[in-house]
Amino acid sequence: MVDLGNYTETGNILGRTQPAISLQIRRLEDLVGAKLLHHKGKILEMTPQGHALIGYAREILRLNDRAVANFQQAQFMGTLRVGLPTDYAIAYFQRIIADFAKVNPDVTLDVRCDWSRSILNNLHVDELDLAIAITDMMPAPYVSLYWSERPFWVCGRDYQYSLDKPVQIIAHPKGCFYRKRMIDALDTEGREWRICFESPGITALQNAVLDGMGVTALTKKTLMPGMRVLSPREGFPPLANLHVGLFYKHVKVSDAALKLIEQIAEGVSAFRKPTFARS
Structure with a gap:
């Protein structure tokens, strides 16, 4: 119900009425001894206890799905x-x-x-x-x-940079999680930066790095030969996971x-x- 966002759609999926769903929720709350859901206007939200319980519920569902997948002969x-x-x-x-x-x-x-x-x-x-x-x-x-994976600052093997000049960033367009982490890290350090190359495709970013146009953030799976990782000692602060x-x-x-x-x-x-x- 938390994923679907309301009692009505949950009831439609499960073939139950809204009162039946509400009753099941109350029984679950009685069982665990805590309030799990509350309404904020028309929005259904979980309480802290609900957040704690839903993790266990998802793990149970996944184990159930795994058992079905392993024994499914159809x-x-x-x-x-x-x-x-x-x-x-x-x-x-x-x-x-x-x-x-x-x-x-x-x-x-x-x-x-x-x-x-x-x-x-x-x-x-x-x-x-x-x-x-x-x-x-x-x-x-x-x-x-x-x-979780920690992205790294990377550049071309022979790329030269200056700490006295803005960091030349190669990045996906706005909305990218890597881009946000690079900018947040540099802003925290008070470093100047500018986007020098922007593309929605990872291949274009990788090639721009190899061509020496600037620096970017990549994970281990997307590092390529000819790249090197930049460290905090070189003026590039750690990036969030x-x-x-x-x-x-x-x-x-x-x-x-x-x-x-x-x-x-x-x-x-x-x-x-x-x-x-x-x-």
Whole structure:
């Protein structure tokens, strides 16, 4: 109900009336001995106790989904809409999805690559079935598991800079989490900066770095030969962590999505230790 935002839509999805949903919430509150939800005008919000409980609830749901995926013997078919972020290590997840497609030829895949913000918006309005995306805060709506990565300042191997001049930043357009972290870090230090190169594509940013046009922020998965990492000793302050998550709506997920979710979760554990969605 927290993900859907209201009693009516929750009742429609679960086939229950609004009074029945309200009764279940009151019973849950009696069980845990705390108020879990409250209304702020027409907006339904969680109390601090609700935030604490929902993390455990999401972990239970994910374990249930994992069990179903492991024991599901039915033939997987239908269309599966997947969102991947162009502002993260997209190639790694593309390989997982490609392997899934080879083993499940009856599943029609619709893979959309875009900025994390756009991907999550599409998931929220049911234009995607599952997504991998970056967000500023965790836990977040519909997240099943998540992990954090610290971006690094990087430049070309032979790039020369001066601490007396504004930092030349290579970045995605406004709204990018990497861009915000670079600007926030420099503003905190009182350093001047300017955006010297802007592109929505990660490849263009990587090439601009290699061409010596300026500096940018990347994660380990997107570093390339010919780049070097800049340290605080060189005048580039540490950047705040990025939070990456696997998102889907438990109440609407298909059998095919469950299977792919399980494979993505296994792939994530191979290169990052994920955090389950516990507040």
